Amino acid sequence: MSNQQIAITLPDGSVRQYPIGVTGMNIAMDISEGLARNVLAAKVNDEVWDAERPIDGDASVALLTWKDRDGKATFWHSSAHLMAEALESLYPGIKFGIGPPIENGFYYDVDFGDMELSADELPKIEECMRQLAREKNSFQRTDISKKEALKYFKDKGDEYKLELLQDLEDGTISFYQQGNFTDLCRGPHIPNTGFIKAIKLLNVAGAYWRGDEKNKQLTRIYGITFPKQKELSEYLELLEEARKRDHRKLGKELELFAFSEKVGMGLPLWLPKGTRLRERLEQFLRKAQVKAGYDPVVTPHIGGKNLYITSGHYEKYGEDSFQPINTPNEGEEFLLKPMNCPHHCEIYKVRPRSYRELPLRLAEFGTVYRYEQHGELHGLTRVRGFTVDDAHIFCRADQVKDEFLKVIDLTLFVLKALNFEDFTAQLSFRDPENKEKYIGEDEVWNRAEREITEAAGEKQLNTVTEYGEAAFYGPKLDFMVKDALGRIWQLGTIQVDYNLPERFELEYVGADNQKHRPVMIHRAPFGSMERFVAVLIEHCAGNFPLWLSPEQIAVLPISEKFHDYAQSLYTRLEAQDITGFVDQRDEKIGRKIRDAELKKIPFMLIVGEKEEQQQLVAVRKHGTGDLGQMSTDNFIQLVQQEIAAELDNN
RNA sequence: GCCGACGUAGCUCAGAGGUAGAGCGCUUCCUUGGUAAGGAAGAGGUCACGGGUUCAAAUCCCGUCGUUGGCUCCA
Numbered sequence: 001m002s003n004q005q006i007a008i009t010l011p012d013g014s015v016r017q018y019p020i021g022v023t024g025m026n027i028a029m030d031i032s033e034g035l036a037r038n039v040l041a042a043k044v045n046d047e048v049w050d051a052e053r054p055i056d057g058d059a060s061v062a063l064l065t066w067k068d069r070d071g072k073a074t075f076w077h078s079s080a081h082l083m084a085e086a087l088e089s090l091y092p093g094i095k096f097g098i099g100p101p102i103e104n105g106f107y108y109d110v111d112f113g114d115m116e117l118s119a120d121e122l123p124k125i126e127e128c129m130r131q132l133a134r135e136k137n138s139f140q141r142t143d144i145s146k147k148e149a150l151k152y153f154k155d156k157g158d159e160y161k162l163e164l165l166q167d168l169e170d171g172t173i174s175f176y177q178q179g180n181f182t183d184l185c186r187g188p189h190i191p192n193t194g195f196i197k198a199i200k201l202l203n204v205a206g207a208y209w210r211g212d213e214k215n216k217q218l219t220r221i222y223g224i225t226f227p228k229q230k231e232l233s234e235y236l237e238l239l240e241e242a243r244k245r246d247h248r249k250l251g252k253e254l255e256l257f258a259f260s261e262k263v264g265m266g267l268p269l270w271l272p273k274g275t276r277l278r279e280r281l282e283q284f285l286r287k288a289q290v291k292a293g294y295d296p297v298v299t300p301h302i303g304g305k306n307l308y309i310t311s312g313h314y315e316k317y318g319e320d321s322f323q324p325i326n327t328p329n330e331g332e333e334f335l336l337k338p339m340n341c342p343h344h345c346e347i348y349k350v351r352p353r354s355y356r357e358l359p360l361r362l363a364e365f366g367t368v369y370r371y372e373q374h375g376e377l378h379g380l381t382r383v384r385g386f387t388v389d390d391a392h393i394f395c396r397a398d399q400v401k402d403e404f405l406k407v408i409d410l411t412l413f414v415l416k417a418l419n420f421e422d423f424t425a426q427l428s429f430r431d432p433e434n435k436e437k438y439i440g441e442d443e444v445w446n447r448a449e450r451e452i453t454e455a456a457g458e459k460q461l462n463t464v465t466e467y468g469e470a471a472f473y474g475p476k477l478d479f480m481v482k483d484a485l486g487r488i489w490q491l492g493t494i495q496v497d498y499n500l501p502e503r504f505e506l507e508y509v510g511a512d513n514q515k516h517r518p519v520m521i522h523r524a525p526f527g528s529m530e531r532f533v534a535v536l537i538e539h540c541a542g543n544f545p546l547w548l549s550p551e552q553i554a555v556l557p558i559s560e561k562f563h564d565y566a567q568s569l570y571t572r573l574e575a576q577d578i579t580g581f582v583d584q585r586d587e588k589i590g591r592k593i594r595d596a597e598l599k600k601i602p603f604m605l606i607v608g609e610k611e612e613q614q615q616l617v618a619v620r621k622h623g624t625g626d627l628g629q630m631s632t633d634n635f636i637q638l639v640q641q642e643i644a645a646e647l648d649n650n
Numbered sequence: 651g652c653c654g655a656c657g658u659a660g661c662u663c664a665g666a667g668g669u670a671g672a673g674c675g676c677u678u679c680c681u682u683g684g685u686a687a688g689g690a691a692g693a694g695g696u697c698a699c700g701g702g703u704u705c706a707a708a709u710c711c712c713g714u715c716g717u718u719g720g721c722u723c724c725a
Contacts, residue, residue, distance in 0.1 A: 107720095119655070119719095205720030206653025213722045217653050220720065252661080261698085261716055317725060338725055373651055373723060374716095382724085471725060559682040586681080587688085594686035608684060618685080626685060 009060040024051040025191065028063050038065045038227075040190045041074040048074060050141060050188040066227050076101035078139060078178075078189040079196055079225040080108045085181035086128035087221075091115065095158045096183070097209055097218050104235075105224030109207055111160065117219050122201040125221075129199050136194030137179040141187055146170035149184060160209065160218075196225045198232035247483075247537035248379040254542055254599065256533070256550070257380060266377040266384035268530060273550035276579070278529050280548050282365055284647075285389055285414065285525065292410055294363040294391055299343035301367060305333040310503055311342040312439050316472050321371045340366035341497075341522060344392040345504040348518075353508040358518060359395035359403050365529070366390045380534035381489055387529045393521040394506065400496060400519050404455040404477075407523045411479060411492040412459075414525040417647060418536060418545070420481055425461035426490070427452060428476040431468030438472050440499040448496040449475045471522075473499040479527075483538045491527040491535060496520075543623070546602045547643040553580035554596040558589050558608030565612040569605065569632060576636050597622060603639070 004020045008027060018027065024042025028035045028051070042049050043062040048070050055061065064071035080099035087094060087110060097109030110117075144152075146165065152175075153161040161184050165173070176185040178193055190196075201223040209215035226232045243249070251257045256274030263269060270278060286296070305324060308314040317338065324333040337343065344362045353360070367387045376382055395403050415423060429449050430438050438445070452475055456463050461477075470476055479492035497520040500506075507515045526532035536544075546552055553573060557566040566582045573580075580601065583592045589606060596604045604620040610629070611617055617635050619627040630638070 116654080203719055204654060207721045208652075211722070213652065217721075219653075222720080259717090265716070313725065320723090321725085341725095368725085370725065375651065375653095375721085376723065378718090473725085556685090558684055561682070588681095588683050589685065590683085591687055592685095597686055604685085606685065610684085620685060 006055065007058045008055070009058075011060075011062045018055075020056055021054040023054055024049065024061060024063055027061060031063075035063060035065075039063045040065055040068075040071040040195065041188050043070060048188050050139070051191050052138075053141065053188070073101040074188055075190055075195065075227070076106040076225065078193070079199070079223065080106040081139070081176065081178060081181065081183055081185070081189065082129050082132060082193050082196060082225075083125065083201070083221065083223055084108050084110075084183060085132055085179055086125050088181055089132075090125060090128055091117075093157075095160055097160045098164070099183075102222075105202065105222060107207075107220050107222045109160075109209070109218040109220050111216070111218050117204060117221070119204050122204070122221075126199050126201050126223075129196075132179055133193045133196045133199070135179060136192045138192040139176050139178045139187075139189035141189075142175045142177065144173050144175050146173055149173050149175065152182075153184070195227055198226040198229045200224055200232055200236065245538045245541045246379075247381075247534040250537050250542040251380065251534075254550075256537070264384070265374060266372060266382070268380055268383055268385070274533070276550040277544065277548055278533060281526070281529065281532070282389070284417070284547075286363075288410060288413060289361075289363050289391070292361075292406065293359075294361040297344065297347055297362045297364050299337075299340065299347070299364060299366060301337060301369075302334040303337050303343060305335060307342045307346070308335050308338075311339075311345070311500060312473065312503060313338055313342070316439070322369055336369035337366070338368055338370050340364055340368065340388060340390045341392055341500055341520070342504075344390075345500060345506060345520075348394055348506055349504065353394075353518075355396060355508050355510045355516070358508060359393050359399055361391055361393045363389075363391035380530040381483065383530050386531070389524050389526040389529065389532075391523055393523065394501075394508075394518045395521065396508075396510075396516070397519055400451055400521065401455060403521055404451065404494065404496065405458060407494045407521060407525075408455060408459045408461070408477070411494065411523075411525040414492065415479065415481075418539070420491075420539065423479050423481045423491075425456055425463045426469065426476075426478040426480050427456060427463055427465040428469035428471075428478050429465060429467050430470045430475060434468065438470065440473065440502075444498040445475065448498060451496055452477050452494075471495055471497075473497050474522075481535055481539075483535055489527075489531060489535055491532055492525045493523065493527060495522040497522060543600050544602075545646045546639065547646050549600075549602050551580045551599065551601050552578055552639065553603045553605055554592070554599075554601045555580065555582040555605045555607065556589060556592040556596065557582070557584065558606065560584075560586070562607050562609070562612055566605075566607050569607060569617065572632060573636065576640075578636065578639055593620065603635075605635070 005017045006020050006022070007015050008018050008022070009015050025036060025039060028039040039051050041064045042051050043064055044055055044059050048064065064074065066072060066075065077100065080101065084096055084099055091112065094113065095111040097111065099106065099108030146168065149165055150162065153165065164184060174185065174187060175182055176187055176189055201221060203222050205220045205222070206217045207220040208217050224235060226235065251274070254273065255271050256277065257271055258269045259267070260269060302325060305314065321338060322336050324335055326333055347362055348360065365387050367385060369385045372382060372384050377384070393403050430445055456477055474495050474497040476493050476495040478490045480488050481491050482488050501517050501520050506518050508518055510516045555566045555570045557563050563584055570582045583596070585592065593604060600622060602622050606618040606620060616629045616631055618629050619635055621627055
C-alpha cells in the first residue's frame with residue numbers, strides 16, 4: 001500500500017484521510033470494532049461496493065449494515081450465492097439462471113435437467129447452506145476477460161450464463177467465488193458467508209428463463225435469510241399474521257363471498273353479509289357522486305359485436321376473450337361487456353349535445369366480464385366477472401384538467417374514508433417501444449400523458465411512472481395499494497381518452513355553433529367492488545369500520561326469558577338502520593359473547609333481568625370490552641356518533 | 651396458458667393397499683345462565699371426477715376438473 005493519502009467523506013460530512021487502497025472495512029474498523037462486525041458493504045460515490053474492495057481515490061463513503069436497504073440487498077444477494085453453492089454440492093451438474101435479491105429475500109432460477117426438485121428437499125438444502133455459512137468463506141472478486149469467462153461456462157456447460165455473458169462488455173466482467181462455488185456476478189457481496197445466521201427457503205415455483213414464456217421454464221427457489229435467528233422468527237410470524245388476514249380465508253369465515261365450481265372459476269358469489277358490505281360501499285360512493293355532479297345510468301351486460309368493433313375492443317381482444325353469444329335464429333352476435341365505456345358512449349349519442357351540458361358525467365356500477373388466464377385467478381382480487389364503480393366524463397378539451405383534478409379529489413376522499421394511507425399513484429404510460437399495442441395518434445397520447453402528469457403534480461401525489469402499463473386507448477393514473485402479503489394491486493384508476501370519442505364520432509355543438517369533439521375521462525375510485533373489498537378485508541383484518549359492518553350489533557339475551565325484550569330492542573335498532581341479529585341459541589352468555597367476538601361484530605348488547613326492568617342495554621364493544629349500561633337511545637346515539645366520526649375524518 | 655403442490659364431513663385437518671377418523675359446526679334432549687367454549691345423544695362422507703393396476707384402491711398409476719405458490723398475460 002502506497003503512503004499516498006486520499007480524502008474519504010463520511011455521511012455525517014466529516015472528512016478523514018486514509019492511505020490509497022483503503023477499504024470500507026478498514027474505515028469501519030477505524031471507527032469502531034462493533035461497526036466492523038456489522039458492515040456488509042460500502043457505498044462508494046453512490047455505488048455499492050464490497051466492503052473489502054480497495055478505494056483508489058477521494059470518495060464519499062457510507063458503510064452499509066443490515067439497517068440499510070442496500071445492505072439488505074447485498075446480504076440477500078450473497079445468500080442467493082450461498083444457496084447456489086449448496087445446490088451445486090447437492091445436485092452436481094445443475095445449471096444456473098439468475099439469482100437476485102428481491103424485496104423480501106432472494107431467489108435463484110435453476111435448471112435441474114431431468115430431475116424434479118420437490119419442496120420436501122428444501123430443509124436439506126437449508127441445512128447444507130447452514131453448514132457452508134459456518135465455514136465463513138469469503139466472497140472473492142476476480143475481474144476476468146470475456147474470453148476466459150466464456151470458456152469457464154462453456155466448460156461447465158451452463159448455457160444460461162453464456163447467454164448472459166453475450167450481453168456483457170469485455171473489461172466489465174467479474175466473477176465471485178465463495179468456497180467451491182464460482183458465479184458470474186457484478187457483485188457486491190458481504191465479507192463472508194458467516195454473516196448469514198438464519199436461513200429459510202420459502203417455496204419452489206416455475207419461472208421462464210428471462211421472463212419469456214417462449215423460453216424454457218426453470219425452477220425458482222425463493223428464500224430469505226437474516227443476520228439473527230430472532231429476526232427470522234419475527235419475519236415468519238409476520239407471514240403467519242398475513243395469512244390470517246388473507247381475504248380468501250376471512251371471506252369464508254365471515255361468510256362474505258364464495259365460489260362454486262358449477263358456476264365457474266373466477267365468478268364470485270356474494271353472500272348476504274358480503275352483499276350488505278358491498279352495498280354500503282356503493283351507497284357511500286353514490287352519495288359522493290351525486291354531490292360531485294354525476295348522473296347514474298344503467299346499461300345491459302352484453303352488447304352487439306359492432307359496438308366493440310367501433311370501440312376497438314374487438315380488434316384488440318376479440319380473440320382472447322369470452323366468445324360471442326349468438327341468437328338462435330338471426331345469428332346475431334353479442335359480447336359480454338368487458339368495459340362499460342362503449343355503452344356510455346352510446347348514451348352520449350342518444351341526442352345532439354350542447355357545450356352547455358358538458359361536463360356530462362355518466363356513472364354506473366357496471367358488471368363486466370373478462371377472460372383471465374386460469375392461472376391468474378386469485379380470490380376476489382383477480383376474477384372473470386366484476387363490477388366497476390365506473391363513470392365516464394365527457395367534457396371539452398379545456399375542462400379536462402379541472403375534471404381530472406376533481407376525480408383525483410374524489411379518489412383521495414374514498415381512500416381516506418377507508419384509512420388507506422399507504423398507496424402510490426402510478427402514471428401508467430404507453431410503452432414507447434411497442435406503440436402498435438395501442439390505438440390513437442402520438443400527438444394525442446403525448447397530450448394526455450402530459451395532462452395526467454400535470455394534474456398529479458398539482459395534487460402533490462407520490463407518483464411513480466411505469467411505461468407499458470397504459471390502457472390500449474389511453475394513459476392512466478392508477479392508485480396502487482398493497483395487500484396483506486405485500487402484493488401490489490391497482491385499485492382506483494383515472495384515464496384520459498381522446499380515442500374513443502373519435503371512434504364513436506362523439507360531438508357537441510360549441511358556443512361558436514360549430515361541431516366539436518369531446519374528451520372522455522374514464523374513472524373508478526374503487527377500481528372494482530371485488531378487488532376493493534378484498535384489499536379492504538386484508539387492510540382491516542376483517543374488523544370493518546362500524547358504518548360498513550354487515551352485522552353491526554349482536555343482541556345477546558342472558559336466557560330464554562329475555563328473548564322478547566331482546567327482539568323488541570332489535571326491532572327498534574333496525575328501524576334506525578342499525579343491523580345485526582338476536583342470538584336466541586340455548587347457550588350461556590359467555591358462549592354468545594365469544595362467538596360474537598370471533599365474528600368481529602362491533603357491538604354486543606347484553607340483556608337480562610336488570611336491563612329489562614330498567615329498559616337498558618349492557619353494551620360490550622368488540623376488542624374493547626364492557627362499556628356498561630345505557631339507555632337504548634343513548635346507544636343509538638353512540639352508534640350514530642361513531643359512524644359520523646368514521647365518515648367525517650376527511 | 652406454463653412449472654410445482656394440494657383436493658377426505660358444512661369448516662379446520664389426521665389417516666397412506668384390507669369395515670372412513672378427530673375437533674369445531676349442525677339436530678334433539680337436559681340445563682335458564684351476567685361478559686371469550688355448560689352437559690348428553692344423534693345425524694352427516696361414492697375420500698373432487700373418470701379410467702387403469704390389484705383378490706382388494708381414499709391410499710399406487712394416467713387423465714380431467716378445481717384450488718393454490720410462482721411465471722407469462724391483463725381492457
